[in-house]
Amino acid sequence: MIAGVLASVGCATWLWFALTTRISLEDAYITFRYARNLSQGNGFVYNVGERVLGTTSPLQTLLLAGLGSVFGPECIPLVASVVMPIFGIAAGILAFLAARRLGASPLGAGIGLLLFYLHPLVMRTSLGGMETPLVLFLMGLSLYFLAQRRAVPATVAIAFLALCRVDGLLWGGLAVSVTLLSDYRKPLRQAFGFGAVAAPWLLFSWLYFGSLMPNSMLAKGVVRPGREHLLMERLHFSRLSHFYLSGVTLGMDDWLVAASLCLIALGVLAALRTRRRELLLLPAFLAVYTVVMYLGRAPMFHWYLAPMLLCSLFLIGIGVGHMVGWALSGQRRPALRIGALACLLALAGAALPRIVDEARALPRRAERAKRVQENEVGLRRTVGLWLREHTPGDASVAMEGIGYQGYYSERRVIDMAGLVTPSVIEFNASTESNGIVFKHITTDLKPDYIVLRSFEVDDNKHFKGGKLFETTADRELFLHQYREARRFAAPHPELSPLLTHLTLYTRSLGEHRSGDMPAQQKQREKEPTV
Numbered sequence: 001m002i003a004g005v006l007a008s009v010g011c012a013t014w015l016w017f018a019l020t021t022r023i024s025l026e027d028a029y030i031t032f033r034y035a036r037n038l039s040q041g042n043g044f045v046y047n048v049g050e051r052v053l054g055t056t057s058p059l060q061t062l063l064l065a066g067l068g069s070v071f072g073p074e075c076i077p078l079v080a081s082v083v084m085p086i087f088g089i090a091a092g093i094l095a096f097l098a099a100r101r102l103g104a105s106p107l108g109a110g111i112g113l114l115l116f117y118l119h120p121l122v123m124r125t126s127l128g129g130m131e132t133p134l135v136l137f138l139m140g141l142s143l144y145f146l147a148q149r150r151a152v153p154a155t156v157a158i159a160f161l162a163l164c165r166v167d168g169l170l171w172g173g174l175a176v177s178v179t180l181l182s183d184y185r186k187p188l189r190q191a192f193g194f195g196a197v198a199a200p201w202l203l204f205s206w207l208y209f210g211s212l213m214p215n216s217m218l219a220k221g222v223v224r225p226g227r228e229h230l231l232m233e234r235l236h237f238s239r240l241s242h243f244y245l246s247g248v249t250l251g252m253d254d255w256l257v258a259a260s261l262c263l264i265a266l267g268v269l270a271a272l273r274t275r276r277r278e279l280l281l282l283p284a285f286l287a288v289y290t291v292v293m294y295l296g297r298a299p300m301f302h303w304y305l306a307p308m309l310l311c312s313l314f315l316i317g318i319g320v321g322h323m324v325g326w327a328l329s330g331q332r333r334p335a336l337r338i339g340a341l342a343c344l345l346a347l348a349g350a351a352l353p354r355i356v357d358e359a360r361a362l363p364r365r366a367e368r369a370k371r372v373q374e375n376e377v378g379l380r381r382t383v384g385l386w387l388r389e390h391t392p393g394d395a396s397v398a399m400e401g402i403g404y405q406g407y408y409s410e411r412r413v414i415d416m417a418g419l420v421t422p423s424v425i426e427f428n429a430s431t432e433s434n435g436i437v438f439k440h441i442t443t444d445l446k447p448d449y450i451v452l453r454s455f456e457v458d459d460n461k462h463f464k465g466g467k468l469f470e471t472t473a474d475r476e477l478f479l480h481q482y483r484e485a486r487r488f489a490a491p492h493p494e495l496s497p498l499l500t501h502l503t504l505y506t507r508s509l510g511e512h513r514s515g516d517m518p519a520q521q522k523q524r525e526k527e528p529t530v
């Protein structure tokens with residue numbers, strides 16, 4: 001009953017947010033393009049004929065490709081916007097049921113579920129079309145099976161989790177460790193169940209892509225801290241703590257951070273008192289995931305925090321429920337009851353105004369998210385559609401944002417981040433200079449078109465840091481090879497200083513391949529700037 005009521009609240013809130021914002025995240029369109037090609041019979045590829053695993057979620061790709069075969073490949077973004085949130089809602093319900101079975105109070109598990117559904121980051125990542133809600137669902141499903149002492153189904157769910165996103169192996173390794181220390185372990189059956197799911201994909205990946213490692217992970221592995229965007233810096237503690245704690249709190253107020261960490265600690269204490277090891281997965285995963293993310297230099301994208309949220313928010317709820325139990329228990333010492341009651345009153349007095357403020361701010365957050373989405377549609381999708389309508393079908397386009405632009409352009413993409421272009425990884429591994437990498441892309445790969453942030457050429461600043469052109473000669477060479485064709489402006493440039501204008505460059509007539517006829521060039525020159 002409690003889970004049903006809270007799930008209804010979550011569904012209503014998410015539906016309102018989705019209809020208000022029409023949110024669809026940039027990176028989701030990388031997987032959409034893989035799924036579209038697969039459903040059209042072009043193979044598991046981003047660029048037709050190039051077998052590179054550039055999506056981090058093979059499972060979501062296969063799922064969307066199957067649905068695309070039923071509803072039509074062109075419907076894949078719409079299908080994802082409907083199906084993925086269902087997995088997110090189900091993830092919360094499964095985590096609630098697992099927590100209850102493992103000894104959490106109805107109040108504690110209910111608070112955790114409500115926090116999960118109403119957290120802005122959970123809403124955005126679950127509604128944006130990415131694999132994140134599917135990851136959360138499989139985490140919740142495996143925890144639910146563990147709570148029922150069903151080791152084999154839990155291991156099968158973990159295998160699917162690993163195919164959904166490779167960092168799911170962290171959760172899976174901890175979960176399997178729990179079962180191996182428990183009296184319901186069935187190691188041979190668990191190994192068979194895991195292998196039955198994972199082995200076919202691993203064999204296919206080796207034979208089809210020639211590698212078991214996603215190319216997207218290799219691309220991120222060669223990004224060095226000194227060349228990363230400001231949000232990716234590791235050296236400043238305040239930025240680091242803001243990233244990891246923003247998944248727990250709705251702000252960085254000192255009292256809120258301290259209260260959240262204390263409630264998480266209390267939730268861990270409650271988990272220890274239940275004498276069920278499975279609930280300790282939540283704090284263990286928080287610690288391990290944070291360390292691995294940091295040591296692995298994973299990019300600080302906030303959707304990476306969603307798996308942490310499933311753990312931290314439920315631990316906070318369990319901690320509150322445990323404190324309420326202390327305050328109401330007649331068997332406790334009076335001093336402990338009074339202390340627990342005083343803490344609850346202080347927490348309520350400090351948190352309720354903040355909760356009210358957050359509730360009032362939700363429409364404003366939704367409005368901002370709506371304008372951010374209008375930027376994606378009005379800028380990146382517009383560039384992609386222009387490329388599809390005004391360039392030859394066999395043209396190659398170099399770009400960094402391969403989501404919207406790559407999906408809608410339907411052109412061969414040279415990925416300047418390297419996710420779907422392995423040669424760019426080699427360029428990155430050979431030098432510390434972003435400018436030299438860019439020069440390799442233009443001179444070695446010779447794309448027919450290049451999409452850049454306008455300030456990169458105008459101000460000679462690479463968006464990842466450093467110069468776009470290391471020398472004046474490099475700049476002159478680029479301007480000899482390429483000329484500016486169009487500039488595109490974001491509808492709301494104030495929202496993102498790094499993505500206000502995009503400039504499209506085309507190879508000069510003397511440098512251009514013969515497939516792009518001069519007549520086509522002249523026609524494009526007559527078209528107005530967007």
